[in-house]
Amino acid sequence: MPLTPEQQAEIDALRATPRPTLRAVSEGMEAHLYRAHQVLDHGFVRVIDYMGDDAAIVQAARVSYGAGTRKVNDDSGLIRYLMRHWHSTPFEMCEVKLHVKLPIFVARQWIRHRTANVNEYSARYSIMDREFYIPTPEHLAAQSTVNNQGRGAVLQGDEAARVLEILKSDAARSYDHYEEMLSQDGQQGLARELARMNLPANIYTQWYWKVDLHNLFHFLRLRADAHAQYEIRVYAEAIAKVVADWVPVAFGAFEDYRMGGVTLSARAIAVLKRRLAGETVAQEDSGMSKGEWREFTEVWG
Amino acid sequence: MPLTPEQQAEIDALRATPRPTLRAVSEGMEAHLYRAHQVLDHGFVRVIDYMGDDAAIVQAARVSYGAGTRKVNDDSGLIRYLMRHWHSTPFEMCEVKLHVKLPIFVARQWIRHRTANVNEYSARYSIMDREFYIPTPEHLAAQSTVNNQGRGAVLQGDEAARVLEILKSDAARSYDHYEEMLSQDGQQGLARELARMNLPANIYTQWYWKVDLHNLFHFLRLRADAHAQYEIRVYAEAIAKVVADWVPVAFGAFEDYRMGGVTLSARAIAVLKRRLAGETVAQEDSGMSKGEWREFTEVWG
Amino acid sequence: MPLTPEQQAEIDALRATPRPTLRAVSEGMEAHLYRAHQVLDHGFVRVIDYMGDDAAIVQAARVSYGAGTRKVNDDSGLIRYLMRHWHSTPFEMCEVKLHVKLPIFVARQWIRHRTANVNEYSARYSIMDREFYIPTPEHLAAQSTVNNQGRGAVLQGDEAARVLEILKSDAARSYDHYEEMLSQDGQQGLARELARMNLPANIYTQWYWKVDLHNLFHFLRLRADAHAQYEIRVYAEAIAKVVADWVPVAFGAFEDYRMGGVTLSARAIAVLKRRLAGETVAQEDSGMSKGEWREFTEVWG
Amino acid sequence: MPLTPEQQAEIDALRATPRPTLRAVSEGMEAHLYRAHQVLDHGFVRVIDYMGDDAAIVQAARVSYGAGTRKVNDDSGLIRYLMRHWHSTPFEMCEVKLHVKLPIFVARQWIRHRTANVNEYSARYSIMDREFYIPTPEHLAAQSTVNNQGRGAVLQGDEAARVLEILKSDAARSYDHYEEMLSQDGQQGLARELARMNLPANIYTQWYWKVDLHNLFHFLRLRADAHAQYEIRVYAEAIAKVVADWVPVAFGAFEDYRMGGVTLSARAIAVLKRRLAGETVAQEDSGMSKGEWREFTEVWG
Incomplete structure (x- = not known):
């Protein structure tokens, strides 16, 4: 269990005192605030603050497109359009701040995502805790x-x-x-x-990590991917669940176009078109390398 | 007057419906939300959303420094320490989203601050309004x-x-x-x-602009400076007033160390030390160029 | 003609004086250095400096992957692998500096690509030249x-x-x-x-623009795209030709995976799989919106 | 000695084959290319590539200021002016790529400088070498x-x-x-x-690190500072020596205004002015905290 009773009491106290605000509020995210989602044996992810919701994405996009956009029937259609066409700036209008406890070798991968703000616990200034990640047997x-x-x-x-x-x-x-x-x-x-x-490198550190939704989606696409190392993937998956509650429409578009989507090269398009025309295409005849062909057939058979 | 009755009604409606949140709330900033602060003849600055407050800066810094920091007596002292020593990451933990209406030649200077998120009204997609900045006689x-x-x-x-x-x-x-x-x-x-x-270039455009507090301070230092062009300085000054209400302690430190402070070169330090020792130093004898000496004497006589 | 005789003489002089260097040299790029590629009626793109070549991408990737990578048969295969799997950091190891003359309304789109370095001619400090973009009749x-x-x-x-x-x-x-x-x-x-x-906004300005190859590819993908405005697309196309000479292998991979590729959503994958299985799928039955379906059928018929 | 005979032979081979280029060449930097500057017991810094020189800074600034700038007598004066007034973009026009071998706990501090490009040796893909930083007794x-x-x-x-x-x-x-x-x-x-x-965390890793001169100066200011941890400071000092040979004029301005300079707060300015007027000022009477006063008197007595 990653939390001490004092920490749990602090969370309970923070959750007991709602205050009025005029800002956009995401009910789905309010339910997560401050709570620790356990990850690995001693790690966690907690939402400390957030800015914006699905409507904030639409609002920002409508400034981009002005009155002309009104023809897009509904917000969901607009958000899907933005995701499909790589219009990233409206998604940057949402922001989230997380408190994460994680092993140092995971932190070293994570920090490679540069477009984020970080404050890490300082081992120059303070003494590290005696907490180490030890894999469970099924992950060895x-x-x-x-x-x-x-x-x-x-x-x-x-x-x-x-x-x-x-x-x-x-x-x-x-x-x-x-x-x-x-x-x-x-x-x-x-x-x-x-x-x-x-x-x-398996000792735990912790940090505050603040990132906008566009860059968070990029992080999730790479780190919730099946090729990511298990120990960072579980953090990405925990965050993905939170994001699904925060901005459900944007997350749905992200799942459809990014997590569930694929990018086809010009060569792969040509092969698929030949297949659609009834032709049988072999790797030698595809213009693709063996590795590329293996990845291609994993999706298309 | 930059707002239409419809726009004012929309602002009033948004301000009429507070909702409960568990997030950090800045009372000073709540008073500004959605309201238009007029700038120039047709421009404005409006706060659309914000994240964090003075306490969020301290909270992020304490993760950096861990338990050891407890010795810093008070939050204000810590924030001043961070500002003095250019520890920028805790200030990045606060974020603000503004809606700004501004002439294009001002927008072209503004956009040079790259570490921010922007959604601008699109003149590819929409038709621009007939609104132009015409200076008042005293600014001609x-x-x-x-x-x-x-x-x-x-x-x-x-x-x-x-x-x-x-x-x-x-x-x-x-x-x-x-x-x-x-x-x-x-x-x-x-x-x-x-x-x-x-x-x-004096036609008005508008955009959503989202930035963290560290980068906003950098913007204000350059653009609220006496050497900045008047037409962007008035935007910086309007934003500075809002920031003073949002994070009063951090803004106080910013005023003391950045807006009211100066940077001295090694040569300038040497001259001041000679003066403190009672010596009279001339430009020719200072190691400084004429331009540098003029800037030096503007501060020190 | 965008160049004065003095400018052409300066270019000739710069091209007349090769100097020895121990750095990586791209012969394809040396042929472009300083020369002005005319764009629109008065604009141009000139390469002022560059760093790295195809081998520099491979070299950087091999540090990432260490000795284990040796198994990838050849550099071209590795570069294609990096591009396919969105490994962007090796491409960031190449850098190019351009001198560009362009209309202000094009510059305003261009500057939205934030991960680059810019020094623009200052109209606060200097007087603008009398040069305006006037479209040719076929682009009106x-x-x-x-x-x-x-x-x-x-x-x-x-x-x-x-x-x-x-x-x-x-x-x-x-x-x-x-x-x-x-x-x-x-x-x-x-x-x-x-x-x-x-x-x-059709008056010409000019700037130095410095960018790494990864971010330049991103710029080219968006701005050399058929949906980009013609007046910025011609700049992107002029730059693309230069890049093809600079890093031919990386550019080939970029063309195959990015310019000639498509991203399919999970819904689109499902439709294609049904088609491959011999089924006829209609828009109503695809899970896609009408706009999405139209874009889908533009590629797949 | 951090280099194997094979590595030294590779360096010698790279240095034996100059090629002609039309680009700007810095003779001071050519002398450093590929050579390993030893740092700590097994670490090093090597210059792999560079772009630009002092003249490139001036050239970029002159585009910013156009013809009007010609009045600044000489390049050195202009570079000092840019540094003094925090005009950072011309310095961004120079770029350097380093190969660095360093302990992981140093790498973790270093990577916090986000505006740079990094390719690190991958311990997912490859096997780490048996090399650890062990401090010499005088640094214990x-x-x-x-x-x-x-x-x-x-x-x-x-x-x-x-x-x-x-x-x-x-x-x-x-x-x-x-x-x-x-x-x-x-x-x-x-x-x-x-x-x-x-x-x-004292095992050695290695990476390619590419950064522009403005951000490198920022790195050097923080990491070559007396308050930086010794083990990263020695890397900063080794790099500083290289930069002094690469762009001697810019480095001289950096030393005068940044490394040898100080920033005074409004309160500190007021105290110095009182001292210049002959007054004796005590901490209690200065408006400064004890810590701030201690830092102030370290410079001014």
């Missing part, structure tokens, strides 16, 4: 034999046990040593900014 | 004789009258021609995306 | 009757003549008045930063 | 007693020895375990993307 996977950056089968029996034992004991030892080096009991005590270098 | 200034990009004395008598007459009649004629080219009355009607090219 | 199009932001048929006879006469005479008059207001002959002379407001 | 500092995020005195005798022994043995053990978990010798072998979580 072997190196993939076909994909250099993927996972294969789940580790079996003794090997799994050995790995878990290594991860647990190394985490515990490194943290013991971290405390030992920091200690000012009978010694000077190493600087925090130095002692942290001994901690492994 | 001559070219500066000492500063290539500044203004000098106010134009006098006949010259001022001639200029105003030109600006008014050219605006009216160009708009008449715009309508004439667009007209589908007895002719095909030129495409909007082409007809707009005839409109001068 | 009527408003589209089916697309609110598009063009329809070319204007005919008298109407075309009237439009051209308006554009020419308004441009000339506004520039005459601009000079008249600026003049210090027997009067004070209006400040440049004010006088410019009288100039219409 | 105690936690500061006055600054929560700083270092105090150097650790003495037994304590220093204990810390070094912990860092070395934990690094060795974690890497042994990393290899053991990855091994496919008689077992499946854990996925690389999982095994890496056991590695501590």
